[in-house]
Amino acid sequence: xxxxxxxxxxxxxxxxxxxxxxxxxxxxxxxxxxxxxxxxxxxxxxxxxxxxxxxxxxxxxxxxxxxxxxxxxxxxxxxxxxxxxxxxxxxxxxxxxxxxxxxxxxxxxxxxxxxxxxxxxxxxxxxxxxxxxxxxxxxxxxxxxxxxxxxxxxxxxxxxxxxxxxxxxxxxxxxxxxxxxxxxxxxxxxxxxxxxxxxxxxxxxxxxxxxxxxxxxxxxxxxxxxxxxxxxxxxxxxxxxxxxxxxxxxxxxxxxxxxxxxxxxxxxxxxxxxxxxxxxxxxxxxxxxxxxxxxxxxxxxxxxxxxxxxxxxxxxxxxxxxxxxxxxxxxxxxxxxxxxxxxxxxxxxxxxxxxxxxxxxxxxxxxxxxxxxxxxxxxxxxxxxxxxxxxxxxxxxxxxxxxxxxxxxxxxxxxxxxxxxxxxxxxxxxxxxxxxxxxxxxxxxxxxxxxxxxxxxxxxxxxxxxxxxxxxxxxxxxxxxxxxxxxxxxxxxxxxxxxxxxxxxxxxxxxxxxxxxxxxxxxxxxxxxxxxxxxxxxxxxxxxxxxxxxxxxxxxxxxxxxxxxxxxxxxxxxxxxxxxxxxxxxxxxxxxxxxxxxxxxxxxxxxxxxxxx
DNA sequence: TGATTCACGC
Numbered sequence: 305x306x307x308x309x310x311x312x313x314x315x316x317x318x319x320x321x322x323x324x325x326x327x328x329x330x331x332x333x334x335x336x337x338x339x340x341x342x343x344x345x346x347x348x349x350x351x352x353x354x355x356x357x358x359x360x361x362x363x364x365x366x367x368x369x370x371x372x373x374x375x376x377x378x379x380x381x382x383x384x385x386x387x388x389x390x391x392x393x394x395x396x397x398x399x400x401x402x403x404x405x406x407x408x409x410x411x412x413x414x415x416x417x418x419x420x421x422x423x424x425x426x427x428x429x430x431x432x433x434x435x436x437x438x439x440x441x442x443x444x445x446x447x448x449x450x451x452x453x454x455x456x457x458x459x460x461x462x463x464x465x466x467x468x469x470x471x472x473x474x475x476x477x478x479x480x481x482x483x484x485x486x487x488x489x490x491x492x493x494x495x496x497x498x499x500x501x502x503x504x505x506x507x508x509x510x511x512x513x514x515x516x517x518x519x520x521x522x523x524x525x526x527x528x529x530x531x532x533x534x535x536x537x538x539x540x541x542x543x544x545x546x547x548x549x550x551x552x553x554x555x556x557x558x559x560x561x562x563x564x565x566x567x568x569x570x571x572x573x574x575x576x577x578x579x580x581x582x583x584x585x586x587x588x589x590x591x592x593x594x595x596x597x598x599x600x601x602x603x604x605x606x607x608x609x610x611x612x613x614x615x616x617x618x619x620x621x622x623x624x625x626x627x628x629x630x631x632x633x634x635x636x637x638x639x640x641x642x643x644x645x646x647x648x649x650x651x652x653x654x655x656x657x658x659x660x661x662x663x664x665x666x667x668x669x670x671x672x673x674x675x676x677x678x679x680x681x682x683x684x685x686x687x688x689x690x691x692x693x694x695x696x697x698x699x700x701x702x703x704x705x706x707x708x709x710x711x712x713x714x715x716x717x718x719x720x721x722x723x724x725x726x727x728x729x730x731x732x733x734x735x736x737x738x739x740x741x742x743x744x745x746x747x748x749x750x751x752x753x754x755x756x757x758x759x760x761x762x763x764x765x766x767x768x769x770x771x772x773x774x775x776x777x778x779x780x781x782x783x784x785x786x787x788x789x790x791x792x793x794x795x796x797x798x799x800x801x802x803x804x805x806x807x808x809x810x811x812x813x814x815x816x817x818x819x820x821x822x823x824x825x826x827x828x829x830x831x832x833x834x835x836x837x838x839x840x841x842x843x844x845x846x847x848x849x850x851x852x853x854x855x856x857x858x859x860x861x862x863x864x865x866x867x868x869x870x871x872x873x874x875x876x877x878x879x880x881x882x883x884x885x886x887x888x889x890x891x892x893x894x895x896x897x898x899x900x901x902x903x904x905x906x907x908x909x910x911x912x913x914x915x916x917x
Numbered sequence: 918t919g920a921t922t923c924a925c926g927c
Contacts, residue, residue: 318921384926422918443918450918481919548921583922619923626924632919650924657924658923685925752927784927813922 317762350661378409382416389423397424422447427455431464438471445471446479449486458486462495477508487895488525496522500535510540514523523555527561530603533677552584579614586620590627590645598624612642619648626655632666646677654686681712685722685891689779692729702724704739720840721750728757733766746777752785755792780813783821789822790824794831802828819845823853830860835869839878851877852885858890870894878914885915 307625329687381404388397393621397420404413411543430448439445445468452461465475465483475483480503487496500519503509509516516539523532532550536542548572554563567577567585572744580603589598598740602621610617618641625634631652638644649672656665669679669687678685684707684808690901691700704723707713713720720743729734733754740754751774758767771789774781781789786809793802806825822845829838838857842850854877861870870891877887888911911917 385923419918445918446919453919476918478919483919485919514920519920521920528922544921545921550921552921578921580922585922587923614922616923621923621924634919645923647924652924654924654926680924687925689926716925723926725926747926749927755925781927788927 305372314387327553359815360606364712378405378412378520381409383506384415385413385416385420390422392424392427394421397410397421399650406468412436415444416441419447419818422451425451425455427451427457434464435467440471440473442468442473442476442479445473446476446482449479449482450536451547453482455486456489458490458913459736461486462490462492477512477515479505481515484515484518484522488522491526493523493526493528496526496596497531507537513543513546516541517549518542520546521549521553524549527553527557529553529557529559533566542570542573542575543568544578544581547575547583548578548584551581551588555584555591556590558861560588560590560593560594563588563758564594564597564675579610579617580846582610583617583620586617586624590624593628595622595625595628595630615641615643615645615648618644619651622648623651623655626651626658629655629659631659635668644677644681645676646672646680648870649677650680650683650686653683653690657686657690658691660693662690662696665693666696667759681707681716684693685719688722688726690736697727697730697732700730717743717745717747721753722745724750731761733757733761733763741852746774746779748774748779748785752778752782752788755785756788759792760789762794762795767787767792768796781809781815782814783818786813786815787820787824790821790828794824794828797832799828799832819847819850819853821849822850823856827857827860828852830857830863833864833903835861835866839869839872842873849880851880851887854880855890857888858887858894862890862900865894865897867894867898882914884909887917888915 316405361680371622381400388394388400397417399537400420401417404410411415414433418430418433418439418441419425421433430444430451433439433904434448445464449461449464449468452458452464459470461482465479466484468475468479476903480499483499484496487493487499490593490854493673500522503515503519509519516535520532520536522777523529523535529550532553536546536550539546543786547566551563551566551570554560554566563585567581570581571577579647582601585601586598589595589601598621605611605617605621611621618637622634622638622641625631625637634652634655638648641648641742649668653665653668653672656662656668665687669683669690670681672679684703687703688700693702700723704726707719707723713723720739724736724740724743727733727739736754740750743750751770755767755770755774758764758770769789771785771792773783774785776898789805793799793805802825806817806821809817809821821840825841826838829835829841835857838860845853847853854873857873858870858877861867871894874887874891877884888907892907892911895901895907
């Protein structure tokens with residue numbers, strides 16, 4: 305069937321076309337570009353292009369009404385641009401751009417041109433047109449912002465958003481949705497909150513499900529889960545997407561129980577999980593190592609036949625079993641997948657590496673390559689961890705060579721750190737340090753890998769030197785760095801320094817001391833015989849479940865023969881958990897060493913009473 | 918033109 309250019313791209317006015325666009329969002333898709341007569345014609349460029357131009361030219365040639373004829377020519381070009389955008393036919397679009405310039409239509413076609421470029425992914429061309437012509441077309445701006453958001457160029461999306469508003473335009477629900485996506489991925493929760501306020505002010509949340517889900521997702525991606533949950537709860541309507549966004553947020557933050565709770569609640573409200581929901585829930589099961597729940601989800605997924613087609617879900621399943629330490633099961637799932645990719649394999653390799661099963665991880669790595677799949681930076685990180693875990697420095701170095709040859713270290717701190725850590729675990733600290741220093745950039749984690757190495761090898765001075773170097777690079781130490789540094793100070797007997805760092809970690813670096821850090825301080829003062837100071841550290845702790853810290857203090861009391869502080873710590877420990885036998889043993893020792901045998905016997909009696917042994 | 922999912926470093 306012959307289709308004319310008019311039937312295909314039409315000569316609809318822009319408002320008609322946009323109305324159509326807006327109303328038929330759901331069923332649209334690319335079908336027009338892939339099948340049917342319209343496509344065939346359009347994909348015959350010579351036929352199309354020439355016919356379109358002929359149409360535009362004919363219109364211009366009409367004598368009667370010059371002005372409207374000119375409009376028709378321009379409209380036809382605009383319609384053709386729109387078709388290019390729809391089919392992502394950039395080449396054809398560029399030819400139209402030339403034609404538009406030749407005919408001096410640029411002023412009137414610039415928005416349509418920008419939209420075409422935006423849809424074809426040529427974002428800088430689109431941006432140039434909109435900025436240069438101070439476009440007042442909301443849809444063209446939104447197309448560009450959506451393009452940036454799709455490509456992961458979130459800063460560019462925000463910049464365009466600002467410029468659009470600077471031109472006097474007010475965003476609509478679609479613009480807001482794109483900007484929320486950018487905010488979420490940039491973890492820009494303050495900006496996201498401002499957008500939220502504006503959306504609420506305009507009453508858009510009550511009418512637009514997509515926007516509402518985008519808002520939940522924004523807060524979830526920012527880790528502001530209370531806000532995400534609140535938004536979801538206050539929505540007049542929810543769906544599986546808004547629920548999944550929240551579940552994904554909890555899973556991402558490691559709050560697996562909350563994720564599972566939401567999953568239950570979602571089903572209570574009558575929503576059936578889809579493949580995306582299942583992937584989120586599997587991640588949640590992995591983070592809390594709930595293999596039973598994971599198995600249950602696995603059965604549900606299999607029953608619904610999702611595993612036959614969905615490689616993401618299959619990989620999520622491999623990852624869940626791997627994170628739960630059920631590696632045989634993970635491997636079985638991987639082997640039974642109809643097809644697997646580098647993600648599926650990397651999940652399994654990471655699982656083996658995590659459990660210290662370096663040999664198995666390396667076997668998988670080889671098998672993956674035999675299947676013709678190429679490892680990427682994520683795969684290599686896990687493989688390096690595997691080499692470190694079995695101290696296979698030769699294999700590690702071989703992998704490092706491959707990585708370097710592929711230029712993967714250029715901008716990948718995670719991978720660089722994995723190399724450093726591999727050398728550290730193999731005891732090659734000089735090599736580790738050399739790699740670290742040659743990395744294009746470093747962060748607290750990469751430094752900590754090296755610092756931990758020096759610390760564990762008893763080279764405390766070196767650890768502190770690195771720490772100072774790290775600070776001089778303007779980097780903020782994190783919780784792990786401080787644990788390591790406090791331990792180092794403890795072993796070197798640097799009480800004052802340790803105390804200074806301990807105070808600074810919260811006040812200067814915003815790292816809340818964890819029970820581990822308090823334990824370091826107790827150990828430090830305890831070793832030095834400052835038992836009163838150690839006891840004071842415990843008194844100032846904001847934790848309740850702290851038997852381990854108390855027994856650290858009691859160990860120091862045993863060493864220094866301090867019955868009073870020892871008794872105090874013991875009483876605290878019994879208050880927390882009277883069934884923990886270890887503290888009775890230490891207390892009995894303390895009494896016995898002080899020649900207080902009756903008290904020691906009493907403690908042993910209490911131990912039998914309370915702990916049964 | 919807009920929403921949810923899988924693998925990595927101390």
